[in-house]
Amino acid sequence: MPYIEDLSLVGGEASCDWPMTRAVGWLAAGHEFAKDRVPPEALERLRLLHSALNGSGRILVPAITAGLQDCDFCAADGNHHGENMELRVRGRDGAVFLAPAMVVHYIDVHDYCPPAVFVEAILAAERRQT
Numbered sequence: 001m002p003y004i005e006d007l008s009l010v011g012g013e014a015s016c017d018w019p020m021t022r023a024v025g026w027l028a029a030g031h032e033f034a035k036d037r038v039p040p041e042a043l044e045r046l047r048l049l050h051s052a053l054n055g056s057g058r059i060l061v062p063a064i065t066a067g068l069q070d071c072d073f074c075a076a077d078g079n080h081h082g083e084n085m086e087l088r089v090r091g092r093d094g095a096v097f098l099a100p101a102m103v104v105h106y107i108d109v110h111d112y113c114p115p116a117v118f119v120e121a122i123l124a125a126e127r128r129q130t
């Protein structure tokens with residue numbers, strides 16, 4: 001799993017349609033990440049986005065991941081958890097957040113706390129659709 005610092009701009013061919021794309025949740029072994037409680041509504045919304053991906057989701061940006069992603073933290077414990085989808089969430093001011101589908105697993109199992117702007121975008125997306 002390639003490490004990308006949270007909120008880094010993700011450039012390149014794969015995201016040319018999304019010029020303001022920022023990375024969220026690209027965690028890897030050996031890199032510190034924020035741990036905290038995520039609002040339950042945001043986690044629930046992420047779970048819905050995640051389940052909506054099954055069968056129809058975009059495969060992860062090949063340039064970044066080679067289409068495959070395994071959880072480093074589970075691997076360190078001798079377990080395996082792999083996913084190959086990505087989530088895109090539109091935030092304010094045209095920003096788009098690109099997260100691996102694995103971000104739900106990171107929050108659930110490894111206490112990852114994504115940046116506040118990402119959590120806000122998730123919650124705002126829910127409000128727009130209800």
Ligand SMILES: [Zn+2]
Nearest residue numbers: 071073074081
């Ligand atoms: Zn894991």
